[in-house]
Amino acid sequence: MGTRELGIALAACMYIAYIAFVGKIVMRLLTLRNTSPPFDGGTVSEITPMTVLKAMGDIFFFSRLFRVNPRLWFGEFFFHFTFSLVLLRHLKYVMDPVPVWVSALQTPGLCAGYLLPLSLLFIVITKLGIERKEYVSSYNFSLLGLLFLISATGLLIKTVIRLDLVSIKHFMLSVFRFAPGVPSDNGVFVLHYLMAMILLACLPTHTFAAPFSVMEARKREERLSLLMHEK
């Protein structure tokens, strides 16, 4: 076991990561004050439940990406799906008691944990190896690398190192109760934890903005035919 000082340091990292995460969102909201009234010319029409339903499909199934690049869609959808399952699986470390639905997700979440690094590799191979993209975002690839390392260390903890998960849960709950306990001092666990905090602090803004943008795109596309045509 590690020391209380390590626990305080890891807890501080989490608080800083959350502050950075929330601060980023707050700053974005504050920046909205400096914008102009909407200048999105075009006929305003009522939004039907069908439009909302289609937009939800666009958001959750990445249908716009599918239309443009089905191969990349496969990798991205696979990644987001497995990553979501892994995240949900991790809720058991911060919830007490553990809800039934979180318990039910443990096995699918574990399977997703094995597939997650494969999906990341698939994306990288598609972009760099198969499609040889001329435009590559270094930020995106840094995030992919970080995610790969997080998922790889997570798998190591689960399969090779086999840490005492009960003590990890106690530590996580203590952090959320602002009374940090003593964490495991296993290097792989500390690395996994710190990298997850870095990811939280550096979470790309498109994670929150893209669903709004996709929703607006669906509404705009449905309105297009009404601009110059009778209903």
Place this chain on the structure above:
Amino acid sequence: MKSKNSFTQCLSPHQLIELDACTQCGECLRYCPVQEVTGNPSISPPEKIRMFREFIKATSGLRASLFGPRDIDRKLLEDFVKAVYECTACGACGQHCTVGIFTQRLWPMLRREMVRRGLGPLGPQANLSKIIAKTGNPYDKPADERFSPWFPESVRVSEKADIGYYAGCTSAYEAQPMVKGDVVVLGAAKEPFTMLPPEEEVCCGFPLFITGQHDMLEDLTKRLVNAYEARGVKVLICSCPCCVNIMARDWPIFYGQELPFKIRHISQFAADALQKGRLTIKGELNERLIYHDPCYLSRGVGIIEEPRMILRSIPGVHLLEFERHGLDSRCCGAGGAARKVFHENAIAIGRLTIDEAVEKKADRLVINCPACYAKMHEAMQGHDKQIRITDIMELLGSLAGGGTS
């Protein structure tokens, strides 16, 4: 309290969210005409967005709020200005954007911010306001040459009518067979229509809007809308996609309320007249035609089927399609007012369309936009591939006659 230094002044909240939404996936590069001819990713859509995000961060980010705004690297700013003005604003990137960013609208607003900072527009674009204020058009041409060189004597214009016709500056000065075809078709349909006198038919505002110069837009819009309203117009018809786009999308904003008339494209009028028998086609045309969708007509206002319906109604015509057509159409190179500043790009982009039309063994390339018309003709000069280029109304006008009903 709004910060004057902020780079978000000209953006709507939705556009600010769109900037954040870009995932930098780079999928749009495959559809960008400027990328096709320059192969320069540093002026690509995601790169423009990345640079603009840097500007926002430097002036409105957390650090800027706590310790004051940072100076922006001059080189980065210059690179951005070049990138945003080199763009043809065709909107193909937005059409294929994996998160649905409305780039056909976003780029002009980013240009507007550059104008606000005195960094844009570029080259001849900078004189547009003065020229339009002086002559009423962006070509510095006298008003008395607006209609007289091409207007057919046989066509009558009413003083007042339900239908108004706006020729548009590019059409009237640079694509005269096109506007001649428009009025021939209007005349053949025997539908009374009115026009403004040449000195009153001023610029619709699109060249100013697309280059980010908004100061005169309200005045131009109100002058035109009030003049057409005074002539009893219920439907205003125009053939220029850029004019139609700003009329349908933005005139209500500059006018301050809903327009007192509808905006329709000439191909809508012609397709309707053909369907209802007010217009008939005399003779046939045994040719393979290929139709080029103008960006601001297809992606801009959703006019895709009507031009095809017109062409299919001509006996003998075999209609071909470009690989990219309809909402996915490729820019002709003339868009975004970039053709006067980045001439070589425009010519190279135009030749991509010409080459594909020739490869598909089309006899004729049918155009539906004065900017496309002028640029495609220019692109053909000195090019090894040649094809006959005709405007859709020029073609219809040569074949049309009045109906019986």
